[in-house]
Amino acid sequence: MTVPLLVLERFGIAFPGRGRVVPVVEDISLALRPGEVLGMVGESGSGKSITWQGALGLAGPGAVTSGRVLVDGRDVASADDHTLAGLRGRRIAMIFQDPMTALNPVLTVGRQIVEALALHRGLRGQAARAEAGRLLDRVGIPGGAGRLRAYPHELSGGMCQRVMIAMALAGDPAVLIADEPTTALDATVQAQILDLLDDIRRERGMALVLISHDLGLVAAMADRVAVLYAGRMVEAGDAGDVLDVPRHPYTAGLLAAMPAIHGPRRRLTGIPGRVPAPGEIAGGCRFAPRCGRAAPACRAHVPALEGGSHLVACFRPMTSAEACA
Template sequence: MPLVDIRDLKVAFDGVQVLHGIDLTIEKGEAVGLVGESGCGKSVTWLAALGLLPKKAAISGHVMLGKDDLVIASQRHLESIRGRRIAMIFQDPSSSLNPVIRVGRQIEEAVRLHRGLTGQAARAEARRLLELVEMPDAGRRLDNYPHEFSGGQNQRAMIAMALAGNPDLLIADEPTTALDATIQAQILDLLARLRAETGMAVVFISHDLGAVSEICERVCVMYAGRIVEQCPTAALFRSPRHPYTRGLFGAIPRLDGGRERLTPVEGTVPQPGMLPKGCAFSPRCGHITDECLTSPPVLSKLEGHRAVACFHPVSDEASAHSSKKSAKVRSELELI
C-alpha cells in the first residue's frame, strides 16, 4: 500500500474546473518532484489534499492516507493529520512565521500541538530541531524574531516546525524560490539529509528542473490542471517524451558551454475555464493533429515506468537526439 494514493482528484472554484482528475501515488520514503509553470495546479493539488482550500472550492475524488480518505474527512480529523503525518513548508517563510512572536515560541507551539511537550521539554525539543536543520547557535536563536533571521534561516526554522510532528510525508512547496543559489543548494542538501535520516517521503514542488534532479527519484510534470508526464528522474532528463516537457528543457540555459539561443515555450498556460476543447497544450504545441483538437489525451503507460498524456509522444530516439543538452542541463545549484 502506498503512503498516499490520490485518485481522480478534481477541484473547481465557482464552477470553474482547475484540477481535472489527478492520479498520483507517493511511496513510503520516496522523493517525488512536481514541476510545471505557475498556474498548472501543483500547489492546489496538495492544498486540496490537506483540506486547506477555501470553502468555496468543490473537491471530488479520493486522497487515501492508508485507509483514511482525506477528501471526506472532518476538519477535526484533518487537524490531527496535518503536521503529524503530513507536513507542509511554503516558499515564503516570512509570510508563514508570526513577526511578533519569537521563533523559539513558534516552534515550541508546534511541538506542544503534535507531541504534547510543554515547558522546558518543549524548549529543549525546539532547540534540537533547530540544530537538526543546522541553524548556527541554535540555543541563542530561539529568542530571535523572524526579522532577525536571513531568508535561508527563516526557511530552516519553517523546516524545523514541519519536523516537529515527525511526519511521514513532507511537502516542500517552492522552498528555495526566494533564496540565492548558494542558500538554495544548502536547503536542498538539508532536505536530502533529513529524508535519509528520518525515512520520510518528500514531495518537492518547483519550477527548477535542476533542483528537482538533485533530490527527486521520480518527476511528475503538470500542465493546466493535469499530469502530462511522469517517470523516473534520470529517464526524464535523458529523453522527455511530452512536447511540453521538451519545451521546459529547451528554455533552460546551459552553463557548461558557449552562448546559444534558448527555445521558449511560446504562449502561456490557459486560464481555467478557457481551456481548448482538445489537448490543453495544443495552442502551444508544434506537433498537433486533428485528434489533438477533439478530446484531451489521457495519461497512458509507456515503457520503463513512464506515463505520458499525449496522442503523439515524441519517440525515444528522437527525444534523446533533440535533448542532448537536457542530459547536461543543470541549474547553478549543481555547479556550486
C-alpha cells in the same frame, strides 16, 4: 512492494465562479512511498501547489474536491476539519513558498515551534523549549536555543526557511511537502537547504514531495517526476526517463528553455504563449494551442495518461530519437 504512505486517485479541485464550478485541477493520480522523492514541475499556474493544498484541506472556502486521498490506506478526501487537523503536521507536513510571510511576524520563532510541538507531540514547558532548540540545531541554525527569542524579521531568508523546516519536523511527519523551498534564496543557501532536506529524508525515512519550476533542482533530487500543465498531469515516471527522454512536447519545451552547464552555448527555445487560466480552458488537449506538433485530434479530444512506467498524455508523443536530438 512497500505500501504507499499517500495516494491520490483521480483527484480534482474546483471553485465556484460566475455561475458555474470551474475546475482548476483534474484527474491527478499518484502514489508516494517511504523515503521516496517525488518532483512536481510545471510553469506557474500549472496546479502544483493547489493540488497538495487541496489534498490537505487547505485550498480555502468554496473549494470542491473529487476523487480520493488515501493516507495510510484511509480515504480522507471528505474528512472533517478535526480529522484533517490530526493529519496535518503529524503525518503530512508542508513547507510553504515564502517563509517571510508564512511565519507570524509578531511571535518569536521559539513560540511558533513550541506551539507545533504542543499540538503534535504534547510537549510543553521546558521540555518543549529544549526540543525546539534541538530542532533549530538540527536544521543548521547555530546556537539554536539562543535563537528561540528571535522574531522572523531578525533572521535572514535562509534562516527563516530553516525555521519553517524545523516547524514541519516538529510533528515527526511521514511525508514532507516542500513547496518551492528555495524561492528567493541565493545559490549557496539554496544548496544548503536542499542538502538539509535530503539529509533529513534519509535520516527519518521520510517521503518528500518537491514542488518546483526548477528542473535542474528536481533532476538532482527526485526519484520520480510528475509534469503538470493547466491542472492536468501530462507526463510522469522515473526522473531519468522523464528528464533524459521526455515524450510530451511540454516537458521537452521546459527542458529546451534551460541553459546547459556543459558543452557549447546554444540559443534557448521558449514555449510560445502562456498557461491558460482555469476559466479559459477549451476542449481537447490543454497544451494544443502552444504545441508545434498539434493535430486536429489534439484540439477535439483529451488525451489519456497512459504508457506503463513512463506515462504520457499525448496523441503524438515524441520518439526517443526526437527527445535525444
